[in-house]
Amino acid sequence: MTLFVIGILFMLIYIMQMNIPTKAILLISCPDQPGIIARISDFIYKNKGNIIDVDQHTIHTEGLFLMRVEWQLEGFAIDRGDLEKHIKVLLNPLNALWHLYFSDKRMRIAVWVSTQDHCLLDLLWRVRAGELAGDIAVIISNHRVVEQMAIQWNIPFVYIPVTKDSKIHEIPQKKILLDYQIDTVVLAKYMQIVSSAFIKKSPIMINIHHSFLPAFPGAKPYNQAYIRGVKVIGATAHYVTADLDAGPIIEQDVIKVSHRDEVADLVRKGQDLERVVLARAVRLHLEHRVLVCKGKTVVFE
Amino acid sequence: MTLFVIGILFMLIYIMQMNIPTKAILLISCPDQPGIIARISDFIYKNKGNIIDVDQHTIHTEGLFLMRVEWQLEGFAIDRGDLEKHIKVLLNPLNALWHLYFSDKRMRIAVWVSTQDHCLLDLLWRVRAGELAGDIAVIISNHRVVEQMAIQWNIPFVYIPVTKDSKIHEIPQKKILLDYQIDTVVLAKYMQIVSSAFIKKSPIMINIHHSFLPAFPGAKPYNQAYIRGVKVIGATAHYVTADLDAGPIIEQDVIKVSHRDEVADLVRKGQDLERVVLARAVRLHLEHRVLVCKGKTVVFE
Amino acid sequence: MTLFVIGILFMLIYIMQMNIPTKAILLISCPDQPGIIARISDFIYKNKGNIIDVDQHTIHTEGLFLMRVEWQLEGFAIDRGDLEKHIKVLLNPLNALWHLYFSDKRMRIAVWVSTQDHCLLDLLWRVRAGELAGDIAVIISNHRVVEQMAIQWNIPFVYIPVTKDSKIHEIPQKKILLDYQIDTVVLAKYMQIVSSAFIKKSPIMINIHHSFLPAFPGAKPYNQAYIRGVKVIGATAHYVTADLDAGPIIEQDVIKVSHRDEVADLVRKGQDLERVVLARAVRLHLEHRVLVCKGKTVVFE
């Protein structure tokens, strides 16, 4: 009986999602000049698109213009398959970098964990709750601790132990990311350094680091925080680059601590931050709200 | 010697402000329809204006489109004096409410206080520091406690005692607001109820209330908070309407408290909030970043 | 193999807990007078107890002294079974209310939910992670939505539909609380009003309300918050009393929101608060850190 009700529920969710009209999302960055907004909004209007949301930012010191525009495709004069071509014509004169996304193309995520499962469980829950514009396609781990959780949530689990010969062990991982057609890798407390060779070839990676970077990079940040005697601890979600814990920051948050908090308390309080900071970053990324520019992010919330 | 240096400093600030190019700021609200952004950005572009900042919001439940656009007037093809006329032509077909501001027209503020001076001193400091796009033209009070502060900061001070016959006492106040050409009245802990008759005829009023509204409206919110035993206290800056403490909220913030905090501690902690919450609201208002709609604010930060 | 490792892990946790020396926790409230701390600390010292933690608070307006003291039982001169008797002798002259707890007596929790499962899942995870000094003995719900989750986490699930005849439906609930020897009932988004008759006979109840009380009590607080246009939303964990949403507040927290947040966004952001605010309150309660006095809590953190 229960399963029947749950089944109905899922069908309803599916039908509701069918009815959400598809939107196009365009991310642009180009040298600043007058008339960019007019050019783009005019293009959408003339082709009978209805802009849902537009956000723009100029980095004056760099002379860079950045923009995110989202419009309904229903009734749009240009066919979805031809849209890229038209946008190329529109934006080429601006010397622009741009990406086009469609809201009905759900992103595919690989969550990569070690033995801690709190961020993973949180992401699993959020995907099911419909908070994230993506699906967890596979869970990868160098331990078997979370395998049971993967089974219960019906997500494929791949066990890849970390060996000394890291160059070799990354070959199966690359294959997995290809096999599962992964768009985004989320390091949800993976606790291992990923080689720069792998980072270069991997889909974009988001990591959660358990400190307010740039304070306490590297290993054991809560221990570092305890020793230093800070009065706030934090968590940072960032894109992974070859420089350890130095990639563009997407989201950060902190919580107050006191001398009463021992390392175990910092871990406990910090985990509450890690969950929400990572989830917010993943949500923003999956909705194509983050642009990277000069090692920093512009987040169109 | 010191005065000479300070003199030079002020002259430099004056010259710097001269060099800041004047900007036009247009606030619009109208029924939603496709093409509004295209229409407005096209108008600015064709007249050789350079958009500095554009922010937009649609209240879907109300079918309302709201927008703030800011562009440089330098080299703009339409003369400043004729701009209103052109915008009328542009926006009339949209059935829009709109306001046009120029960034070099500094707003004139009346700060109205009772005996507490912390918000007043904070605003005085911020105006001098260049944080606010306005000047304090006059300080009004029903007590003489802050008169000395007004003198030290070279701001006219007007003493208007509150008498039982409130209808009469508001006549001089209206005259003062006219005499000093006030754009915005800031109730910086005035602690008196302003009559709805006066509110209707007054320039727009911003009030700071020392609670996170709608909790603890009216008198003695810190006492109310103490008795209820809340674990956070707050402050709320809002536009004043005839309904006490029920006007559109511009800004709110809170701070954690505990059972150790007695009423005097809540007052002390709360005053730190009152200062920054009021200052943020005044800054946003003076930069024409706040639109009121259906009893709520849209804040284009 | 995996199960074997997990088995070993659990055994290790068990052994570690065995080695944590048992502590006695004494909570006292009595009319203030000099010498109370001396009397109690002297009693513990003379009986060879080692105080781990002592915290005290005086409500001067009420003339009330409140204290929490925690000491190691290892080597304590008084037998555990006789301790109550000795404390009665010690505290009777002070006209004190007091409770004695032992840290190795884990509290038994009933979690009572409706259809939302985020707080339940969070509590399940925290119990397993060892964050809470208690165990979830049973999950009760008026829907079958969370039954599957209960099964996966190996917790007994009891389905009790809400009918119009609420007096009758509470009889099985009382029986369940007795059967499972429940110390604390946690309403983890139960969304139903519990009758005052039931509250009086029930073990102590903790509720999570999705607003910063006393703002937005009752139904649909996120809708209320949206309509009012607040710039922060909150969550409140409180003990349940016969007055709806008016019981002593244990913990509160807030998050900033803006005009961009629709009701669904408030729900999403609010759920992140609900989880941590409820978890913190439950943790503090289970560690016997909360004393209720005059409708408010004293929280010895």
Add this chain to the structure above:
Amino acid sequence: MTLFVIGILFMLIYIMQMNIPTKAILLISCPDQPGIIARISDFIYKNKGNIIDVDQHTIHTEGLFLMRVEWQLEGFAIDRGDLEKHIKVLLNPLNALWHLYFSDKRMRIAVWVSTQDHCLLDLLWRVRAGELAGDIAVIISNHRVVEQMAIQWNIPFVYIPVTKDSKIHEIPQKKILLDYQIDTVVLAKYMQIVSSAFIKKSPIMINIHHSFLPAFPGAKPYNQAYIRGVKVIGATAHYVTADLDAGPIIEQDVIKVSHRDEVADLVRKGQDLERVVLARAVRLHLEHRVLVCKGKTVVFE
């Protein structure tokens, strides 16, 4: 007339302070052993003292016991002048470090600034408002920018330019601290490095650093934060040691920022933090609530 009223006000404040009963405050740190609390509370009780507040903390990893106890001197059996002697006898067997303070002995502060006056003005206001258990005895600066403010607030101002020969320029400073009988030096945005030779001989020094240390130590933290693209900025109040920005942290707080915030915005937002973080730290220090241990603080709030 106004001055007369203000005069009366000050007299009232003075009389009120007269009526606040003097309290003794004892700060202790010693190797942990059973019975310390019993010994001290018993001593106070037997001499007819009434404990107002006691707070204690054990650093288990160091085996260190730390305690702050505050009791009323009214009716205390030991004469104030003899108290130190008795406490020596009491605490010598514990091998304790300890300090005894009396609440009616107001601390004398030197505020040392450069050209920024926001923290100075804030401290001046708080002293006058009665928030701080101390008085600003002198303002020292290497510029004359704040001289006018010092005059208006009736505080002696000493101008000591920073020259290349820093060893020489610190001689007059030491003399000033002696002349004004300074207990605490507050570096309220002094922006100069103080020599370690001077730090060693100076009264205890509190500094406000405009970042959440250990991130962004040294010069121009807001520029560093802008370049790194952090999503929160902070401020840290700490005791000054010979290691730049590495002294024990008393208080920290942060505020959220976004890509829209340019360096000037970070400065503006950060200054709001600097004021409250420094003020909280100074208040805690002046009330003898801070103990330093192993490069960290224990703050008895």
